[in-house]
Structures are given as C-alpha cells and as structure tokens.
Amino acid sequence: MWDYSDKVKDYFFNPRNAKELKDANAVGDVGSITCGDALRLQLKVNPETEVIEDAGFQTFGCGSAIASSSALTEMIIGKTLDEAAKVTNQDIADYLDGLPPEKMHCSVMGREALDAAIANYRGITPEAQHVESPLICKCFGIDEAKIVRAVTENNLSTVQDVINYTKAGGACGSCHEKIERIIEDVKKGAYVGRYVTTDMEAVRRAAQGGSCAQDPLAAPQGAGDAGQIHDHGHDHDHDHDHDHDHDHSQDQTAAVRDPETRPLNMAEHFSGRMQRRQEAAAADTSGPNPDHLLWAPVAALIDEIRPGLQGDGGDIELVHVDFTRIDVRLTGQCEGCMMEDMTLSFIADLIEERLRLKAPVVNVARDFGGSGEVL
Amino acid sequence: MRVYLDNNATTRVDPLVRDEMMPFLDEEYGNPSSMHSFGAGVSRALDLARSRVAALLGAERESEIIFTSCATESDNTAIWSALQAYPDRHEIITSAVEHPAILQLCSFLEERGYVIHRVPVDSHGRLDLDFYASCLSDRVALASVMWANNETGTVFPVPELARMAHEKGILFHTDAVQGVGKLPICLKDTCIDMLSFSGHKIHAPKGVGALYVRYGVRFRSFMKGGHQERGRRAGTENAASIAALGRACELASQGLNRMDTEIRRLRDRLEQGILSQVPRCFVTGDPENRTPNTSNIAFEFVEGEGILLKLDREGIAASSGSACTSGSLEPSHVMTAMKVPFTAAHGTVRFSLSRFTTQEEVDYVVSKVPGIIADLRSMSPYWKQAEEGAPAFDPEFRGTLGT
Ligand code: FES
Numbered sequence: 057m058w059d060y061s062d063k064v065k066d067y068f069f070n071p072r073n074a075k076e077l078k079d080a081n082a083v084g085d086v087g088s089i090t091c092g093d094a095l096r097l098q099l100k101v102n103p104e105t106e107v108i109e110d111a112g113f114q115t116f117g118c119g120s121a122i123a124s125s126s127a128l129t130e131m132i133i134g135k136t137l138d139e140a141a142k143v144t145n146q147d148i149a150d151y152l153d154g155l156p157p158e159k160m161h162c163s164v165m166g167r168e169a170l171d172a173a174i175a176n177y178r179g180i181t182p183e184a185q186h187v188e189s190p191l192i193c194k195c196f197g198i199d200e201a202k203i204v205r206a207v208t209e210n211n212l213s214t215v216q217d218v219i220n221y222t223k224a225g226g227a228c229g230s231c232h233e234k235i236e237r238i239i240e241d242v243k244k245g246a247y248v249g250r251y252v253t254t255d256m257e258a259v260r261r262a263a264q265g266g267s268c269a270q271d272p273l274a275a276p277q278g279a280g281d282a283g284q285i286h287d288h289g290h291d292h293d294h295d296h297d298h299d300h301d302h303d304h305s306q307d308q309t310a311a312v313r314d315p316e317t318r319p320l321n322m323a324e325h326f327s328g329r330m331q332r333r334q335e336a337a338a339a340d341t342s343g344p345n346p347d348h349l350l351w352a353p354v355a356a357l358i359d360e361i362r363p364g365l366q367g368d369g370g371d372i373e374l375v376h377v378d379f380t381r382i383d384v385r386l387t388g389q390c391e392g393c394m395m396e397d398m399t400l401s402f403i404a405d406l407i408e409e410r411l412r413l414k415a416p417v418v419n420v421a422r423d424f425g426g427s428g429e430v431l
Numbered sequence: 432m433r434v435y436l437d438n439n440a441t442t443r444v445d446p447l448v449r450d451e452m453m454p455f456l457d458e459e460y461g462n463p464s465s466m467h468s469f470g471a472g473v474s475r476a477l478d479l480a481r482s483r484v485a486a487l488l489g490a491e492r493e494s495e496i497i498f499t500s501c502a503t504e505s506d507n508t509a510i511w512s513a514l515q516a517y518p519d520r521h522e523i524i525t526s527a528v529e530h531p532a533i534l535q536l537c538s539f540l541e542e543r544g545y546v547i548h549r550v551p552v553d554s555h556g557r558l559d560l561d562f563y564a565s566c567l568s569d570r571v572a573l574a575s576v577m578w579a580n581n582e583t584g585t586v587f588p589v590p591e592l593a594r595m596a597h598e599k600g601i602l603f604h605t606d607a608v609q610g611v612g613k614l615p616i617c618l619k620d621t622c623i624d625m626l627s628f629s630g631h632k633i634h635a636p637k638g639v640g641a642l643y644v645r646y647g648v649r650f651r652s653f654m655k656g657g658h659q660e661r662g663r664r665a666g667t668e669n670a671a672s673i674a675a676l677g678r679a680c681e682l683a684s685q686g687l688n689r690m691d692t693e694i695r696r697l698r699d700r701l702e703q704g705i706l707s708q709v710p711r712c713f714v715t716g717d718p719e720n721r722t723p724n725t726s727n728i729a730f731e732f733v734e735g736e737g738i739l740l741k742l743d744r745e746g747i748a749a750s751s752g753s754a755c756t757s758g759s760l761e762p763s764h765v766m767t768a769m770k771v772p773f774t775a776a777h778g779t780v781r782f783s784l785s786r787f788t789t790q791e792e793v794d795y796v797v798s799k800v801p802g803i804i805a806d807l808r809s810m811s812p813y814w815k816q817a818e819e820g821a822p823a824f825d826p827e828f829r830g831t832l833g834t
Contacts, residue, residue, distance in 0.1 A: 058736075068737070068740060074810045095812070114812040116811040118737060119736055226761070352770040
C-alpha cells in the first residue's frame with residue numbers, strides 16, 4: 057500500500073469542495089477514463105476583481121488524485137486568477153506534505169486542470185492552449201511539450217521521474233529512448249523558445265493582455281507585460297526550483313522574453329494545428345498494433361457493427377489505432393459507396409460515446425493521394 | 432471489525448500448521464542430510480510432508496514432489512527444465528492471463544529468440560481452445576497454462592489442455608497456485624506433466640512451494656548445488672516450512688468439500704449482496720467455472736485504489752486490478768486481455784475468501800460496499816454524466832462551459 061501522508065489521507069477521506077458548482081464561470085477538464093484519472097475543476101470567478109470566490113472538483117482517480125484535487129481547490133479559493141496561476145504541481149504536493157514519487161502525476165493533473173480552467177475563463181480556445189508538438193508516448197497520448205514542461209519545472213532527470221510526473225513511458229516502454237533524449241535536450245537548453253507552454257504564465261498574461269486590450273482601463277497592464285513576465289520568470293525559478301542550476305534559470309527567462317515566443321501571435325501560431333496534427337497522424341500510421349491499450353476496446357466496437365455491414369455486402373477491418381487516429385479498411389459494397397462517410401462518422405461517434413475518445417476514423421482503403429480522408 | 436478478503440494474495444497461517452512447524456524452529460534443528468540422529472527426525476518430517484502433498488494432488492508417487500521456495504521458483508524451474516530437456520524446440524504455449532512468474536520469463540525468453548504463443552481469452556476470461564490447438568506442434572517445448580486465474584478465479588480446462596498437448600507429444604505444465612486447495616485435483620487421472628503451487632495461499636507460511644514432476648518426465652534441475660531433493664533442487668531444505676506445507680495440504684484436502692459448499696455459498700452471498708445494491712457493476716470472469724472463493728467485481732466510473740482505501744478504513748482487505756494500486760499505470764493484463772470495458776477497467780475489486788471467512792464478515796462487507804461506491808461516484812465526473820445526462824466530460828476539449 058502507498059505510504060500516504062496523513063494530510064493526503066485526510067483530504068481523500070474528507071474531501072473539501074467535492075461538488076458541482078452551479079454558478080461556475082470557468083471549467084477545466086483534464087485526463088481520461090482510459091488513462092485511469094480525470095478531473096473537472098470548476099471556478100466561480102468574480103468578474104470585477106478576478107478573485108476565485110469558490111471552486112469545486114469532480115475527480116475520477118486514485119486516493120492521491122482526489123486529495124490533490126481537493127487541496128488545489130482549497131489553495132486557490134480567495135486568490136485572484138493571477139495569483140492562482142502561480143500554483144505549481146510541487147506546491148500542491150507540498151500542501152499535502154508530499155506525495156509518493158509514483159503519484160506526482162496526480163499533482164500535475166491538478167495544475168493542468170487549473171491551467172485549463174483559467175484558459176477557459178480567459179476565452180482561450182483549446183487549440184490555442186497547446187503548442188503543436190510531436191507525440192512521444194503513444195500509450196498515454198503524451199506529447200513532447202508536456203514532457204518538456206514537466207522536466208523543466210520539476211528538474212527531472214530520469215525516465216522513471218518522467219513516468220511519475222506525466223505517466224509517459226509507463227506502459228509498453230517503447231518511448232523510453234525518446235524520453236531520455238528529451239531529458240538530455242532539456243538540460244542542454246535545446247527547447248528554450250520552442251514551447252510557449254513551458255511557461256504557462258506567459259500564455260496567461262498574453263491572453264490577459266489580449267482581452268484587456270479591448271478594455272481601456274486595463275490597457276497599461278497589458279503594455280507592461282514583457283517586464284512582468286521577466287520578473288516572474290525569476291520568481292518562479294527561485295521559489296520552486298531551488299536545485300535548478302543557474303544557467304538554466306537564465307535560459308528560461310530569456311525564452312520568455314524572446315519576442316519570437318511572445319504568445320500574442322498565438323492565433324496565427326496555432327491556426328494550422330489540427331491540420332498539422334492530422335498530417336502527423338497520417339505519417340505515423342502503420343500496421344496493426346493489437347498491443348495498444350486502445351486496440352481491444354476499439355476492435356470490440358468494430359466487431360459490434362460488422363454484422364450490419366456484412367448484411368449490406370460489405371466488411372470492415374481494424375488496421376491501426378492510437379490516441380490521435382483510428383484506421384480501418386472498409387471493403388466490398390462499403391468501399392466508395394455513398395454511405396462510406398456516414399459509416400465512418402458513425403464509428404467515430406460510437407467510439408467517442410463508448411470510450412470517450414475523440415479521434416478521426418480513417419478509411420485507409422480509400423486512396424486520396426496517399427493520405428486517407430480524415431473526418 | 433476486521434475482515435480479510437484478500438486470500439488469493441496470501442492467507443493467514445492456520446494455528447494447526449504453525450504448531451506443526453514449531454519443533455523445527457526449536458529442538459529439531461538437524462540437517463536432514465546428516466547421518467546422525469539430529470537429522471533423522473527432520474528427514475522423516477520431510478517424508479511425511481511429501482506424502483501429504485502427494486495425497487492432496489493425487490500424485491502416483493511421493494517422489495514426484497519437489498519442494499521449492501515458492502511457486503515462482505517452481506514455474507521458472509518447469510519452463511527452464513523443458514527448454515533444456517528439449518533443446519531443439521524453441522516454442523512455448525501459454526495464456527495471455529498467466530501470473531507474471533510465467534509471463535515475465537516468457538518475455539525474457541522471447542527477447543532471446545524463443546517463440547511464445549499467448550492464447551487469448553474471451554470477455555468471460557475463457558481460453559480460446561481453437562487458438563491453443565492451432566499452436567500445438569513438434570516445435571513446442573512446453574505448454575504452460577494456469578489452472579485457475581488469480582484475479583477472476585476463472586478455471587481453465589487444464590486436464591483437457593494437457594491431453595491435447597500429449598497427443599502432439601508436448602510437455603504440459605500448470606501453475607496451479609489458485610487451484611490447489613480450492614478445487615479437487617487428481618494428477619494420476621490426467622496427463623499433466625508438471626504442476627506448481629505455493630504454501631502461503633493455503634494457510635502455510637510464505638517461502639515454501641512445490642513442483643510436481645510426473646515420474647518419467649525428462650527433468651533438468653534449475654538450482655545447482657547439493658544433492659537435496661534427489662538432485663533435482665539443490666539447497667538445504669526449509670524443514671519447518673516444508674513440514675508446515677505438508678500439514679496445510681492435509682487440512683486443505685479435509686476442507687475441500689466445505690470450500691465447494693459453504694465458502695461458495697458465502698461468496699455467492701457476497702456477490703449477490705453487492706450486485707443487488709450497487710448499480711452499474713458486474714462480475715468479471717467465467718460465472719460457470721470459477722474457484723469457489725473468488726469474486727471479481729468491476730464498478731463503472733470509479734477507480735479501484737479509492738475503493739480499497741475506503742474499504743481498508745472500514746477494516747476490510749481486498750485487492751484491485753486497477754493501475755494505481757499495482758504501481759504500474761495500466762489496468763491489469765488480465766482485465767485488458769478480457770477487454771473489460773474502459774469505463775470499468777480501473778474499478779475492479781477482487782474479494783477472495785478462505786475457509787476462515789464467516790457469514791458475519793460477508794454481511795459486514797455487503798453493508799459497507801454500496802456506500803463506499805456511491806461516495807466515490809458522487810465525486811466522479813463520469814458518474815454525473817452517466818447518470819444525469821449532464822454535458823459530456825470532454826478532456827480533449829478542455830473546458831465545456833457554453834458548449
Ligand atoms: S509509447 Fe510510451 S509507454 Fe508505450
């Protein structure tokens with residue numbers, strides 16, 4: 057059994073703010089049922105003062121996930137959004153008198169939900185919230201940006217650390233080499249300037265600047281952004297990353313100041329995200345991968361609908377699955393039939409409904425200049 | 432009240448078993464291999480234990496029993512022995528839901544060029560017999576399939592599998608850790624060549640097990656060293672634990688009938704009590720063919736560790752195939768192989784009874800479980816969604832207000 061602190065146990069057995077907020081004006085949803093934990097954080101933010109007046113959570117997950125969610129709500133109630141935005145996953149763990157190393161990802165999930173909720177309040181679209189970055193861990197659908205951020209913020213140095221903080225690498229293990237490379241590259245400062253999300257405060261401030269720009273009263277604040285970010289970069293490093301070597305802190309700060317990464321241009325930066333993602337997914341497509349976490353449940357759903365298709369003289373075969381895309385081969389009558397698109401979207405809907413997985417379903421039998429039609 | 436329903440993990444040592452082993456921790460400290468009288472009594476104790484184990488398994492000869500340190504050692508011994516006895520054969524057949532003692536060794540061998548056939552199971556955990564049959568060939572050194580699954584209790588038709596293997600001239604081993612003491616076993620009526628089990632699942636202490644090797648089957652020892660166990664398992668015998676194992680086997684055969692009647696009824700009472708009060712949960716495994724003491728229940732939209740923590744606070748011990756409890760990040764390979772729906776794969780709880788379980792204990796558990804599940808579900812975003820048709824919990828979209 058895990059060696060949980062008394063505080064973790066207390067927050068699990070007597071959770072504070074485990075509730076649905078009827079009058080919430082910000083929501084952050086993270087995680088998924090397939091991966092074993094998920095959190096919905098709701099905030100009631102005073103529009104005048106931006107003070108978080110109330111917060112509620114609903115969590116599917118283990119004891120420490122519930123405790124982390126609960127602790128988070130307690131930590132941020134009464135804070136302004138700006139203050140809350142400074143909460144790191146380490147703060148959550150510290151608030152609970154520590155978490156077992158293997159459970160650090162629970163605190164990361166809390167911070168992600170907070171990020172998502174603040175972004176939601178600020179009106180930042182989900183597309184804008186994350187930088188395009190390659191998928192590293194297929195088992196858990198975790199991309200480079202998330203790993204870089206966890207490594208940077210928590211000064212991680214082993215694959216096991218990354219597993220503990222992000223889950224990436226925790227299943228088949230085939231991504232371990234990539235994770236090792238990322239850790240090395242982070243130490244070398246190779247990602248500086250690459251991922252805006254490695255400094256979420258910058259994103260938040262930019263967004264604030266953006267919305268404030270329409271509000272004459274707040275304009276000066278927006279104008280002062282760069283300086284604030286600079287200061288904050290320092291605060292952040294000193295407060296939370298005592299062990300960071302100094303060069304690295306400097307790099308971080310530099311990254312945030314770098315005009316190239318100024319997130320004000322985010323809309324442009326992300327406009328092609330979905331398209332790039334689909335291209336990446338298409339390039340990634342390979343043969344059957346029955347060992348993938350998703351293969352069995354998706355195959356079961358395909359089996360369910362197959363008799364219907366066969367009744368119409370067609371057939372369907374599962375070709376490849378991952379978290380970004382599901383490939384099938386429709387044959388017989390289905391191929392090129394006008395019902396094909398309906399069939400594919402029906403499958404996508406079914407998968408979304410049953411597995412809570414949003415992924416395009418692609419018919420690889422249909423030749424569209426090498427890449428399948430993505431619905 | 433403290434209720435221990437995790438007997439598939441380990442069991443309490445029966446006080447009668449403890450009494451049996453105490454002399455060997457005291458006066459009877461001789462080495463059974465010695466020529467003097469200090470060793471003689473110990474040597475006789477080993478003989479007695481061997482005959483008791485042979486009796487429980489229905490073995491033809493007592494010499495077919497080799498004492499080991501645990502079932503994992505027995506499993507490893509069986510597989511290595513087969514590979515060395517048949518060096519020209521480079522394939523192994525096993526199931527997708529074996530214990531790690533088998534699966535990890537098989538993966539290790541696979542990396543070194545052996546071909547491993549892992550027979551899949553259906554959603555009730557039943558073995559795909561056609562697949563099994565299709566793998567049998569003269570390239571196979573060993574077929575090794577568990578007698579009963581530790582997580583679901585699903586019982587495999589092991590005597591039949593052994594017969595099919597023998598028809599093709601293939602050795603057959605079974606990891607019977609969860610079968611011994613719970614199901615009637617009579618090896619002399621089957622063509623099973625090797626069988627592994629351990630003491631601590633049947634109220635003997637931890638650290639002792641046995642491997643049955645049918646008389647005449649080619650055998651190569653795993654532990655090299657002295658001539659103990661007729662040269663088949665080197666190392667000075669763990670006399671106290673072996674004596675205990677013998678007594679535990681004797682008590683287990685006396686208790687077999689009760690296991691099949693009273694304990695089975697208690698298990699069913701527990702299961703029905705929970706299923707009738709808790710919505711959206713179901714039993715995993717083969718309802719027709721299960722060990723009488725095991726019930727694995729999958730609860731939708733909750734995570735197993737939370738259930739276990741709350742049960743533990745009520746004094747109830749159980750276990751879970753959920754990711755968080757195992758230290759891994761994925762649900763157990765058994766649940767994955769059975770394609771348990773994703774909504775429930777992280778919320779499985781295994782209750783396993785023993786001959787010491789009472790009706791009072793079962794009723795206590797039944798009185799606690801529904802509240803615990805309801806409590807955790809009230810915190811689960813998926814439960815709200817499933818119950819009230821609330822806006823879908825949509826992690827991909829991050830933020831569902833106004834959508
Ligand atoms: S791809 Fe990362 S663990 Fe499998």
